[in-house]
Amino acid sequence: DQQVKQNSPSLSVQEGRISILNCDYTNSMFDYFLWYKKYPAEGPTFLISISSIKDKNEDGRFTVFLNKSAKHLSLHIVPSQPGDSAVYFCAASAYSGNTPLVFGKGTRLSVIA
Amino acid sequence: DTEVTQTPKHLVMGMTNKKSLKCEQHMGHRAMYWYKQKAKKPPELMFVYSYEKLSINESVPSRFSPECPNSSLLNLHLHALQPEDSALYLCASSQTFRDRGGGYTFGSGTRLTVV
Numbered sequence: 001d002q003q004v005k006q007n008s009p010s011l012s013v014q015e016g017r018i019s020i021l022n023c024d025y026t027n028s029m030f031d032y033f034l035w036y037k038k039y040p041a042e043g044p045t046f047l048i049s050i051s052s053i054k055d056k057n058e059d060g061r062f063t064v065f066l067n068k069s070a071k072h073l074s075l076h077i078v079p080s081q082p083g084d085s086a087v088y089f090c091a092a093s094a095y096s097g098n099t100p101l102v103f104g105k106g107t108r109l110s111v112i113a
Numbered sequence: 114d115t116e117v118t119q120t121p122k123h124l125v126m127g128m129t130n131k132k133s134l135k136c137e138q139h140m141g142h143r144a145m146y147w148y149k150q151k152a153k154k155p156p157e158l159m160f161v162y163s164y165e166k167l168s169i170n171e172s173v174p175s176r177f178s179p180e181c182p183n184s185s186l187l188n189l190h191l192h193a194l195q196p197e198d199s200a201l202y203l204c205a206s207s208q209t210f211r212d213r214g215g216g217y218t219f220g221s222g223t224r225l226t227v228v
Contacts, residue, residue: 004155034216043117043203043219044156089155091216100146100169100210101217103155 003027004092006104015113019077023090023104026071030092034101035064035075038087047088048075080111115140119204119220127228128194134223136187136204144168144210145187146217147179148203156203162187163210194227201225 005024013019023033031052036044050057050064050073057064063076077084090104117138126132136145144163148156161169162181170179176198178190187204201224205217 002155009153036216036219041221043119043205043221045219046216049216095211100158100161102158105153105155 001026002104003030003102004090004104006088006090006107008107009105010108010110012110012112013080015082015111016079019075019080019084019109019111021075021077021088021090021107021109023073023075024071025073025092027092027094027102028071029094029099030102031095032093033064033066033073034091034093035062036089036091036103037084038089038106044089077109080109082111082113085109085111115218117204117206117218117220119202119223121223122221123224123226125226125228126191126194128196130194131190131192133191134189134202134204134225136189136220137185138206138218139185140206140218141184142206142208142218143184144207144212145181146205146207147187147189148205150201150203150222160189161210168210191225194225196227199226 034049035047037047038044048062066073087106089106091101120135147159150156159173160179165181180188201222203222204220207217
């Protein structure tokens with residue numbers, strides 16, 4: 001049973017527009033969420049994170065929103081650039097219970113020039 | 114040095130072979146991880162080492178044997194693998210097992226093919 005779900009396997013967006021990647025989770029013990037970006041032939045790289053005590057975290061063009069009641073988070077990229085084309089993984093962890101990161105399946109973002 | 118280095122990048126092995134995957138980091142991280150990723154699937158945790166001690170083994174078959182010789186190195190010894198074990202094997206590290214700050218630093222992975 002997947003605890004972290006990314007239901008859109010792929011997304012295409014025009015350069016300069018907003019990219020919105022979604023993630024849902026089922027484990028109510030999760031209290032820390034991260035987004036990773038992965039290029040082909042490379043390992044995932046950390047992008048941005050959010051703690052459950054917040055509902056928004058912003059870093060440059062990247063903003064993550066957390067809706068705890070809906071167990072949903074989203075990553076907004078504005079404006080999208082061709083270099084953002086990659087697979088984006090949502091990940092979650094629970095401080096209690098020694099739970100390491102649990103990943104979603106990923107969403108492949110293609111930013112079209 | 115802010116990298117996790119994995120060798121080899123690619124490995125093809127027969128079902129009767131014995132091989133090892135290596136992972137190295139010099140960031141002073143005290144937690145190291147092995148993940149397995151198959152195509153169109155999320156990375157799945159295999160093992161966690163915390164301060165060179167095995168903390169978590171996610172019910173991984175004994176044909177996979179991890180080893181942490183020191184705080185900078187993590188090995189994964191492979192023996193009598195099956196074709197379904199073909200996957201990308203990712204190593205990661207973090208300051209400590211409970212480090213929440215920037216998440217994990219991943220290596221580029223070893224693409225393993227079992228024939």
